[in-house]
Amino acid sequence: MMSKVLFGRSMDDKIDFKPLVDEALHLSGVFNLSDYVPFLAPLDLQGYTRRLKKASSGLHEFFDKMIDEYQQGINMDDQKPYRSFFQLMVSMLDTPINPNDEDQPYIFGRENIKAIMVDMVAASFDTTSTTIEWTFTELLKHPRVMVALQKELEIVVGRNRMVEESDLPKLAYLDMVIKESFRLHPVAPLLIPHESTEDVTVNGYFIPKKSRLLVNTWSMGQNPKIWSSNAEEFFPERFKDRKIDLRGHDFELIPFGTGRRGCPGMQLALVNMRIILAQLAHCFDWELPGGMLPNELDMTEKFGLSLPRANRLLVKSTYRLIA
Numbered sequence: 001m002m003s004k005v006l007f008g009r010s011m012d013d014k015i016d017f018k019p020l021v022d023e024a025l026h027l028s029g030v031f032n033l034s035d036y037v038p039f040l041a042p043l044d045l046q047g048y049t050r051r052l053k054k055a056s057s058g059l060h061e062f063f064d065k066m067i068d069e070y071q072q073g074i075n076m077d078d079q080k081p082y083r084s085f086f087q088l089m090v091s092m093l094d095t096p097i098n099p100n101d102e103d104q105p106y107i108f109g110r111e112n113i114k115a116i117m118v119d120m121v122a123a124s125f126d127t128t129s130t131t132i133e134w135t136f137t138e139l140l141k142h143p144r145v146m147v148a149l150q151k152e153l154e155i156v157v158g159r160n161r162m163v164e165e166s167d168l169p170k171l172a173y174l175d176m177v178i179k180e181s182f183r184l185h186p187v188a189p190l191l192i193p194h195e196s197t198e199d200v201t202v203n204g205y206f207i208p209k210k211s212r213l214l215v216n217t218w219s220m221g222q223n224p225k226i227w228s229s230n231a232e233e234f235f236p237e238r239f240k241d242r243k244i245d246l247r248g249h250d251f252e253l254i255p256f257g258t259g260r261r262g263c264p265g266m267q268l269a270l271v272n273m274r275i276i277l278a279q280l281a282h283c284f285d286w287e288l289p290g291g292m293l294p295n296e297l298d299m300t301e302k303f304g305l306s307l308p309r310a311n312r313l314l315v316k317s318t319y320r321l322i323a
């Protein structure tokens with residue numbers, strides 16, 4: 001889906017840069033000795049710098065080729081301008097970003113396009129699907145919650161048609177399920193590193209200018225002082241009387257970050273998540289394979305910049321709509 005938004009077409013053999021992005025993301029999150037013993041950095045004992053440089057030059061090569069092809073009209077003949085985010089970017093190539101400032105014109109160049117495209121791919125490709133997979137895992141692990149969600153869907157939508165986008169604002173329980181899933185499985189557990197621009201004191205802690213700050217949303221989500229003694233339990237009803245939204249105003253739950261550098265893709269991600277989860281729960285009944293019990297479900301996380309499931313989720317479905 002994100003490939004269509006960004007490149008105007010689904011992933012195919014012409015767009016096969018995903019392994020490079022995965023490698024770059026993996027390397028950015030691994031335990032790197034040089035972060036703790038900086039004088040070892042030039043030796044690159046674990047080989048991570050070499051691997052990161054290789055992935056980076058692969059990505060440069062890939063996007064250079066795409067930009068060249070676009071400029072020469074190759075592979076784009078069936079597409080009108082601006083059908084994708086990439087085309088919009090390339091249409092601005094070598095134009096001034098601030099045309100009204102004659103003294104200091106800033107030209108939008110190749111490097112800008114490549115940096116923005118890598119940023120967008122890294123930020124959007126796996127985030128929504130990872131959250132959907134965790135939410136679905138929790139629904140399978142807690143059949144009571146799955147039944148309550150299916151009941152809400154039957155009341156709001158019935159069983160004769162599929163869920164549509166216009167139904168989403170009426171699905172309050174689905175909203176609670178998604179919030180609860182973000183609380184326990186934030187896709188960016190440490191957000192993205194931020195840097196303080198000036199000296200500041202927060203809650204009595206002095207933070208000097210230019211400090212690198214990591215916000216541990218994972219640990220906030222598990223904190224019993226915020227979520228009561230059942231913090232480790234998947235219990236969507238906790239949001240019933242707690243007016244918490246996900247836009248970054250309520251600091252106890254900030255899966256999309258907050259402030260100026262908060263996630264710009266939040267609305268798109270939330271609509272996609274809601275519609276996909278609602279349709280999966282509404283159209284099908286689900287069971288675990290091989291007679292596996294819900295409490296036997298593997299919940300292992302793969303540690304890194306994001307926290308996906310370590311192993312794929314396997315499930316059996318049965319169609320349940322009347323039509």
Ligand code: HEM
Pocket residue numbers: 119120123124127128131187188191192193255256257258260261262263264265266268269
């Ligand atoms: C469930 C899905 C998603 C989650 C949980 C998520 C979460 C986040 C978080 C936590 C940040 C860092 C915010 C901070 O450090 O304060 C971020 C940044 C970003 N996200 Fe998302 N995101 C999701 C989907 C998307 C999608 C679909 C897109 C693109 C369409 C996107 C584009 C971006 C971009 C470009 C940034 C960097 C913003 C900047 O550097 O200022 N995200 N996201």
